[in-house]
Amino acid sequence: MALFAPVPETLSTQGFRMAKIGVFVCHCGENIASKVDTGNLVKALSDHPGVEICNEYKYFCSDPGQETVKRAIRENNLTGVVVAACSPRMHETTFRKACAEAGLNPYMLELANIREQCSWVHSDKDQATEKAIEITRSLVEKVKRNNELKPISVPVTRRALVIGGGIAGIQAALDIAGAGREVILVEREPSIGGHMSQLSETFPTLDCSQCILTPRMVEAIQHPNITVLTYSEVEEVDGYIGNFKVKVRKKARYVDMSKCTGCGDCIQKCPVKKIPSEFECGLGNRTAIYTPFAQAVPNVPVIDKNRCTYFKNGKCKICQKTCQIENCIDFEMQDTFEEFEIGAIVVATGFQIQDTSVYGEYGYGKYKDVITGLHFERLASASGPTAGKILRPSDGKEPETVVFIQCAGSRDPSKGVKYCSKICCMYTAKHAMLFAHKHHDGNSKIFYMDIRAAGKGYDEFTRRAIEEDEAEYLRGRVSKVFEENGKLIVRGVDTLLGKPVEVAADMVVLATAIVPQPDAKEFAKKIGIGYDEYGFYNEAHLKLRPVETATAGIYLCGACQSPKDIPDSVAQASATAAKVLGLFSREQLEREPVVAAVGEATCAGCWGCVSACPYNAIEQKEIRDRNGNLVKEVASVNPGLCQGCGTCVTFCRSNSIDLAGFTEKQIFAEVMAL
Amino acid sequence: MGIQEQYRSEAAALLSSGEVKLVIGFGAGSTADRRRPLFARTPEEAQKFVLDAACIANLSTYLLAEGLLSDGKKVGVFLKPDGIRSVNILISEAQLKPEQVVILGYAIENGKDVAALEGRNISDFSIGEKIRNLTPPPHVIEAAEKIEAMSAEERFEYWKEEFSKCIKCYACRQVCPMCYCRRCIVDVNQPQWVSTSSHTLGNFEWNLVRAFHLAGRCASCGACDRACPVNIPLRLVNYRMGKEVRSAFDYVAGENSDQKPVLASFKQDDPETFIL
Numbered sequence: 001m002a003l004f005a006p007v008p009e010t011l012s013t014q015g016f017r018m019a020k021i022g023v024f025v026c027h028c029g030e031n032i033a034s035k036v037d038t039g040n041l042v043k044a045l046s047d048h049p050g051v052e053i054c055n056e057y058k059y060f061c062s063d064p065g066q067e068t069v070k071r072a073i074r075e076n077n078l079t080g081v082v083v084a085a086c087s088p089r090m091h092e093t094t095f096r097k098a099c100a101e102a103g104l105n106p107y108m109l110e111l112a113n114i115r116e117q118c119s120w121v122h123s124d125k126d127q128a129t130e131k132a133i134e135i136t137r138s139l140v141e142k143v144k145r146n147n148e149l150k151p152i153s154v155p156v157t158r159r160a161l162v163i164g165g166g167i168a169g170i171q172a173a174l175d176i177a178g179a180g181r182e183v184i185l186v187e188r189e190p191s192i193g194g195h196m197s198q199l200s201e202t203f204p205t206l207d208c209s210q211c212i213l214t215p216r217m218v219e220a221i222q223h224p225n226i227t228v229l230t231y232s233e234v235e236e237v238d239g240y241i242g243n244f245k246v247k248v249r250k251k252a253r254y255v256d257m258s259k260c261t262g263c264g265d266c267i268q269k270c271p272v273k274k275i276p277s278e279f280e281c282g283l284g285n286r287t288a289i290y291t292p293f294a295q296a297v298p299n300v301p302v303i304d305k306n307r308c309t310y311f312k313n314g315k316c317k318i319c320q321k322t323c324q325i326e327n328c329i330d331f332e333m334q335d336t337f338e339e340f341e342i343g344a345i346v347v348a349t350g351f352q353i354q355d356t357s358v359y360g361e362y363g364y365g366k367y368k369d370v371i372t373g374l375h376f377e378r379l380a381s382a383s384g385p386t387a388g389k390i391l392r393p394s395d396g397k398e399p400e401t402v403v404f405i406q407c408a409g410s411r412d413p414s415k416g417v418k419y420c421s422k423i424c425c426m427y428t429a430k431h432a433m434l435f436a437h438k439h440h441d442g443n444s445k446i447f448y449m450d451i452r453a454a455g456k457g458y459d460e461f462t463r464r465a466i467e468e469d470e471a472e473y474l475r476g477r478v479s480k481v482f483e484e485n486g487k488l489i490v491r492g493v494d495t496l497l498g499k500p501v502e503v504a505a506d507m508v509v510l511a512t513a514i515v516p517q518p519d520a521k522e523f524a525k526k527i528g529i530g531y532d533e534y535g536f537y538n539e540a541h542l543k544l545r546p547v548e549t550a551t552a553g554i555y556l557c558g559a560c561q562s563p564k565d566i567p568d569s570v571a572q573a574s575a576t577a578a579k580v581l582g583l584f585s586r587e588q589l590e591r592e593p594v595v596a597a598v599g600e601a602t603c604a605g606c607w608g609c610v611s612a613c614p615y616n617a618i619e620q621k622e623i624r625d626r627n628g629n630l631v632k633e634v635a636s637v638n639p640g641l642c643q644g645c646g647t648c649v650t651f652c653r654s655n656s657i658d659l660a661g662f663t664e665k666q667i668f669a670e671v672m673a674l
Numbered sequence: 675m676g677i678q679e680q681y682r683s684e685a686a687a688l689l690s691s692g693e694v695k696l697v698i699g700f701g702a703g704s705t706a707d708r709r710r711p712l713f714a715r716t717p718e719e720a721q722k723f724v725l726d727a728a729c730i731a732n733l734s735t736y737l738l739a740e741g742l743l744s745d746g747k748k749v750g751v752f753l754k755p756d757g758i759r760s761v762n763i764l765i766s767e768a769q770l771k772p773e774q775v776v777i778l779g780y781a782i783e784n785g786k787d788v789a790a791l792e793g794r795n796i797s798d799f800s801i802g803e804k805i806r807n808l809t810p811p812p813h814v815i816e817a818a819e820k821i822e823a824m825s826a827e828e829r830f831e832y833w834k835e836e837f838s839k840c841i842k843c844y845a846c847r848q849v850c851p852m853c854y855c856r857r858c859i860v861d862v863n864q865p866q867w868v869s870t871s872s873h874t875l876g877n878f879e880w881n882l883v884r885a886f887h888l889a890g891r892c893a894s895c896g897a898c899d900r901a902c903p904v905n906i907p908l909r910l911v912n913y914r915m916g917k918e919v920r921s922a923f924d925y926v927a928g929e930n931s932d933q934k935p936v937l938a939s940f941k942q943d944d945p946e947t948f949i950l
């Protein structure tokens with residue numbers, strides 16, 4: 001199999017040829033030429049031993065520029081090329097391709113970065129020129145020692161794993177499955193749906209969230225290409241792009257998925273009825289055996305082990321007695337594990353809202369009628385605890401005046417988060433509208449810092465809230481909420497009028513900040529992707545690779561990457577699907593041959609590299625003599641797993657590991673040329 | 675029966691029963707206060723073992739002789755706690771198999787009395803706590819503190835002076851149980867990372883490479899210090915590196931034999947102050 005193809009000839013000394021190096025100095029318009037005297041650079045390099053030809057040009061990455069390089073390779077039989085230009089991240093691929101087209105092994109190319117590492121960061125032209133000469137020389141010395149490498153091809157398992165069954169995960173799964181590829185969708189809650197299932201109506205069109213979401217959920221679970229694993233979590237991810245091994249823990253539901261008809265009789269009879277429902281944000285109750293909401297997919301209950309009377313006291317089992325189906329409810333059920341071979345992973349683990357109790361001054365947690373936006377969604381939802389009536393949690397009365405406080409956590413470096421949560425302006429406007437539609441005499445006042453409503457139909461939406469639904473916007477911050485004579489007094493400032501204001505409200509709704517899942521960082525470490533200071537997952541490039549992570553084969557969509565509304569989450573989900581399908585369009589994947597190899601003669605078998613390798617790419621290998629006796633054990637790198645990070649090389653005390661493309665000889669020559 | 679006689683007969687018994695093929699201990703040395711290693715293969719040879727306060731060398735180095743343990747047979751060895759500590763490190767680095775090492779443990783108390791240590795297998799000696807609380811001899815601490823109190827320039831001058839004495843004899847490497855590589859980095863000449871001649875720069879390269887290679891691995895036996903013919907206080911370097919590793923990773927080498935190599939293993943809460 002290609003995976004175990006012989007290690008590329010890293011350590012071999014390929015037939016020694018006279019070096020004929022071509023050096024191409026790029027001006028990058030003014031980017032380089034304004035700070036580096038390229039004429040001098042060319043002169044200096046032309047005299048360098050082994051340099052056959054040295055040219056300069058305005059843009060070597062352009063078509064004619066690349067042609068020049070190709071022609072020089074052909075006409076001079078070059079053995080190596082150095083392009084003194086920008087960072088390899090920018091144009092290494094471009095020039096490798098050019099080399100290959102001219103018949104030179106693409107790994108006989110080096111980019112001397114005289115832009116990011118020189119012209120951009122220096123102002124003195126003489127010094128910058130001198131530095132550029134040194135950088136270019138050192139790469140010439142390196143390229144003389146480069147070896148011809150061949151890409152490694154690895155097979156691709158065309159099955160995707162989607163982690164998180166919110167709208168983003170569902171969309172990604174449907175798109176991938178729709179193109180004929182298998183998908184494993186893992187959701188840790190008992191039902192898929194995520195936050196969208198909790199929403200009432202959705203901006204900017206005010207369509208009912210459940211009505212547009214439920215069909216998607218059903219489509220996902222019924223799709224022949226999608227395996228939905230709810231109440232399940234990803235335990236371990238091993239391997240690499242195209243070849244991940246993923247272990248999933250299926251938590252014990254105590255209800256047999258294959259037998260349950262979803263009749264709900266057990267839920268009716270469960271005697272533990274007063275458990276605050278997570279789905280209802282504590283505004284309603286649930287039983288110990290429960291489905292989080294009526295439209296749950298799959299419609300199979302789970303038993304909350306910590307709340308169930310049987311698990312607590314060893315007596316009850318009423319649900320089991322009620323259930324018409326034999327052995328459907330099974331108190332002996334255990335967590336089970338399943339392993340999957342996966343080619344690509346989509347992370348769609350979503351968000352949570354910030355715990356607002358840090359804002360003691362807003363009275364959240366102290367006054368029952370100070371609630372979050374998500375509570376408001378449940379109150380406004382037809383399937384919610386009040387059947388869609390906006391009622392005060394404290395006494396069930398209809399509020400007259402509702403105060404909305406935007407940025408209750410966002411854009412507040414002192415107590416909350418620095419960033420803008422992006423969706424709150426929109427959902428607050430939506431809340432004011434819903435309140436106006438449901439309660440014609442009610443009035444809503446919104447404290448805001450700015451109204452950020454950029455998006456198709458978004459500004460029109462907030463204008464509608466102000467103009468048609470008479471939401472009163474007060475620009476300013478709230479300093480305090482306190483109770484007086486049965487009213488919530490909201491004290492703040494109206495900065496447009498430049499004076500303090502006090503509003504007597506019946507209910508206060510906080511637009512709390514959108515923050516990462518509580519376990520976001522640990523989970524990122526588990527699957528091996530990066531995250532920012534908050535715990536939102538990092539994309540490979542904010543502008544140009546927004547749905548890829550820095551780990552090949554792992555993609556991102558939805559609010560786990562940054563606060564996002566539904567349209568953005570869905571768009572991003574479809575984008576990840578396109579990436580996954582692009583990957584799955586091939587049977588084999590070509591990988592960079594920059595991999596490590598162990599010199600078995602000197603390896604001491606200390607296994608330091610084995611534990612140092614962040615990709616578990618190093619194995620132990622036995623060396624036997626011809627009679628089969630064990631001589632020694634040495635380290636051995638699996639080139640399919642190795643990512644070429646070089647950690648092992650730096651660790652090995654006996655200098656027994658070398659990295660193709662960055663061998664010690666090459667690095668040493670580079671350093672000594674400086 | 676004195677401890678010397680007791681250990682002689684125990685070594686003889688191990689050999690005559692065939693439990694071990696060899697016992698590594700001490701024999702008489704060139705002067706009254708020196709001992710040299712003695713390799714006994716028969717009960718008779720075992721009668722030549724000497725055990726007294728002059729037996730300070732760390733004999734674990736000899737366990738690593740090429741081919742010695744490849745037949746799977748056991749070898750007995752006289753070890754002080756620092757030797758036991760180095761065996762722990764060597765096991766954790768897969769250089770020794772615990773079942774092949776039979777330990778005749780002893781301790782030197784007050785610099786003159788020799789006491790027996792209970793146990794035979796490495797697992798019998800729980801030295802973890804002892805090692806954690808171990809303080810090097812006062813003169814080592816004193817010297818280390820003096821160097822730490824220096825300014826960076828003074829310190830550099832101090833070590834330049836010391837390292838300039840090095841004659842690249844590599845005695846420190848040969849005697850150190852942790853320097854077990856078949857080919858040492860200084861012997862690599864393609865490319866020649868460490869220059870062979872003993873000028874100050876090359877000496878710096880060598881001594882610092884050795885310091886880094888022993889960071890979090892030194893058993894503090896002092897063998898390198900004693901071996902150095904030009905009296906470079908090598909132990910101070912390793913002592914300091916050990917201190918750094920301990921404060922950064924709460925790791926003390928050789929506490930037990932299941933430790934993971936500190937610089938090659940990662941924990942979620944490892945400090946990352948070097949990442950900007």
Ligand SMILES: Cc1cc2nc3c(=O)[nH]c(=O)nc-3n(C[C@H](O)[C@H](O)[C@H](O)COP(=O)(O)OP(=O)(O)OC[C@H]3O[C@@H](n4cnc5c(N)ncnc54)[C@H](O)[C@@H]3O)c2cc1C
Nearest residue numbers: 164166167168188194195202203350351558559564565566
């Ligand atoms: C109060 C409020 C009102 C809103 N109103 C609107 C609106 O009107 N219009 C609009 O467009 N947007 C609205 N939004 C935003 C909308 O909720 C989000 O854009 C959307 O839910 C993001 O979807 P998602 O799939 O990325 O994340 P989520 O909906 O959070 O889904 C993530 C899923 O992943 C699961 N999960 C998490 N971690 C793991 C794990 N480790 N393993 C397995 N599964 C895991 C979670 O259980 C969850 O099911 C509103 C948000 C709030 C807070």
Ligand code: SF4
Nearest residue numbers: 603604606607609652
């Ligand atoms: S670190 Fe070096 S000596 Fe140790 S096992 Fe790996 S390759 Fe061999």
Ligand code: SF4
Nearest residue numbers: 613642643645646648
């Ligand atoms: S180069 Fe990196 S990924 Fe490859 S074997 Fe070494 S440590 Fe592992």
Ligand code: SF4
Nearest residue numbers: 840841843844846902
């Ligand atoms: S023993 Fe001393 S002189 Fe010899 S190489 Fe080591 S430090 Fe240098």
Ligand code: SF4
Nearest residue numbers: 850892893895896898
């Ligand atoms: S470095 Fe010196 S003190 Fe440390 S284990 Fe080696 S020989 Fe002993």
